[in-house]
Amino acid sequence: MPAPVRPSACPGLLRIVPALDGGICRIKLPGGVLRSVQARAIAEAARHCANGVLELTNRSNLQIRGVLPGQEGTLIDALLGAGLGPRVAAADDVRNLLLSPAAGLDPQARMDLRPLAGQLLDLLQDSPALQTLSAKFALQLDGGEALAMREHPHDLWLAAEDERHLLLGLAGCPNDAPLARIEAPQALELVRQLLLLFLELATPEQSRMRQLLGHISPDELLRRLQARLNFPLQPPPANWQPAATVERTPAGIYPQAQNGLCMVAAGARLGRLHAEQLLALAELSERHGDGELRLTPWQGLLLGNVPEASAGELLSALGDLGLLVRADEPLLGLVACTGSAACARGLSDSKRHALHLAELLRASHARPQVHLSACPRSCASARVQPYTLLASTPEHYQLYQRTPETPGFGRLLAPAMTIDQVGAWFARQHPAGTPDA
Numbered sequence: 001m002p003a004p005v006r007p008s009a010c011p012g013l014l015r016i017v018p019a020l021d022g023g024i025c026r027i028k029l030p031g032g033v034l035r036s037v038q039a040r041a042i043a044e045a046a047r048h049c050a051n052g053v054l055e056l057t058n059r060s061n062l063q064i065r066g067v068l069p070g071q072e073g074t075l076i077d078a079l080l081g082a083g084l085g086p087r088v089a090a091a092d093d094v095r096n097l098l099l100s101p102a103a104g105l106d107p108q109a110r111m112d113l114r115p116l117a118g119q120l121l122d123l124l125q126d127s128p129a130l131q132t133l134s135a136k137f138a139l140q141l142d143g144g145e146a147l148a149m150r151e152h153p154h155d156l157w158l159a160a161e162d163e164r165h166l167l168l169g170l171a172g173c174p175n176d177a178p179l180a181r182i183e184a185p186q187a188l189e190l191v192r193q194l195l196l197l198f199l200e201l202a203t204p205e206q207s208r209m210r211q212l213l214g215h216i217s218p219d220e221l222l223r224r225l226q227a228r229l230n231f232p233l234q235p236p237p238a239n240w241q242p243a244a245t246v247e248r249t250p251a252g253i254y255p256q257a258q259n260g261l262c263m264v265a266a267g268a269r270l271g272r273l274h275a276e277q278l279l280a281l282a283e284l285s286e287r288h289g290d291g292e293l294r295l296t297p298w299q300g301l302l303l304g305n306v307p308e309a310s311a312g313e314l315l316s317a318l319g320d321l322g323l324l325v326r327a328d329e330p331l332l333g334l335v336a337c338t339g340s341a342a343c344a345r346g347l348s349d350s351k352r353h354a355l356h357l358a359e360l361l362r363a364s365h366a367r368p369q370v371h372l373s374a375c376p377r378s379c380a381s382a383r384v385q386p387y388t389l390l391a392s393t394p395e396h397y398q399l400y401q402r403t404p405e406t407p408g409f410g411r412l413l414a415p416a417m418t419i420d421q422v423g424a425w426f427a428r429q430h431p432a433g434t435p436d437a
């Protein structure tokens with residue numbers, strides 16, 4: 001690997017950054033897919049070189065926490081040996097592409113975008129010019145699947161309009177409306193030229209598309225992009241709406257496009273797994289599925305190509321492993337950052353508080369979607385959740401509700417609530433028989 005690792009505060013596979021509970025190593029998974037043999041390699045490495053705690057991220061990647069001092073090199077070698085690294089060191093940070101975990105399987109999908117995802121990841125890895133993109137610059141491909149997260153503020157997105165056309169959208173455009181329409185085979189060249197144009201136009205302070213579009217209009221950007229392309233950018237359809245998606249974190253059995261097969265989804269408790277669970281998941285994916293674990297942006301897992309006859313057995317095995325498989329499980333609606341237990345910036349122990357809130361909710365009928373954040377950086381959720389709890393003291397939170405007219409976390413409902421008060425508040429909002437949407 002001749003190119004050096006880029007300096008950054010963000011963890012990477014080759015750049016293990018310290019936290020209060022040890023080092024963090026982030027593994028970027030192409031399309032969120034982890035093969036069983038790779039899952040075993042990660043689990044073994046986490047057991048021997050770290051404390052065994054694994055974290056599923058909201059971009060369908062995976063982190064090893066608690067890396068032990070002096071074990072960094074051994075861990076990195078083990079992960080590279082399992083084929084989990086970038087082709088060149090400088091490309092690790094830019095492998096940011098979100099795909100539906102149900103790509104190629106979802107019966108609602110208009111297009112299977114896995115081949116394009118592979119081409120785009122190759123482009124990002126093989127183009128030295130593109131390796132200067134910010135480590136946060138991210139692409140999203142939307143094939144129209146029902147099991148998809150469409151609220152992420154991705155810098156650049158492509159969505160299937162039908163079986164032949166893709167729509168281009170950029171973060172920072174009004175109403176998240178698409179800007180142009182292309183034929184699907186033109187997508188690779190479109191993205192190549194758009195990324196190069198972005199890097200040409202952006203100043204060092206403008207590392208994200210939204211920032212550039214604060215200084216140049218989308219129309220002007222499109223005009224310059226068109227000048228670099230040998231195919232026309234077509235106008236997008238008026239009033240286009242993205243495909244419908246699930247409203248809550250998926251858990252359970254879902255139909256698949258292929259006859260006789262289905263998908264099984266489960267959540268991880270606050271996005272965390274232990275190495276022993278990952279070893280067991282690898283085994284289950286081989287016994288019941290296709291030997292692949294698909295990580296979801298809801299910090300959970302999906303196993304595809306499961307024969308319908310064995311889906312119930314698999315779901316029950318996932319539940320026995322400690323995964324969340326019931327749609328009414330309150331923890332499925334909760335997201336919590338690392339918090340003060342392992343992050344120096346954390347004001348509160350947000351993960352412990354989330355577990356407590358889940359217990360309170362379990363005793364009621366409220367099933368709200370809530371993000372607990374121990375500081376304003378809001379690492380745990382790339383989108384604004386319907387409710388946000390932002391720590392104001394080690395034992396109190398500000399409660400916000402998302403509203404279209406209020407930026408940031410939304411409308412402040414209460415300036416300082418304990419978790420007991422929050423649980424009681426939700427129970428009052430959602431009495432028996434009216435679960436939260």
Ligand code: SF4
Pocket residue numbers: 337338339340343344345346347373374375376377378379380
């Ligand atoms: S949101 Fe703040 S406290 Fe929580 S993990 Fe991120 S930096 Fe740490």
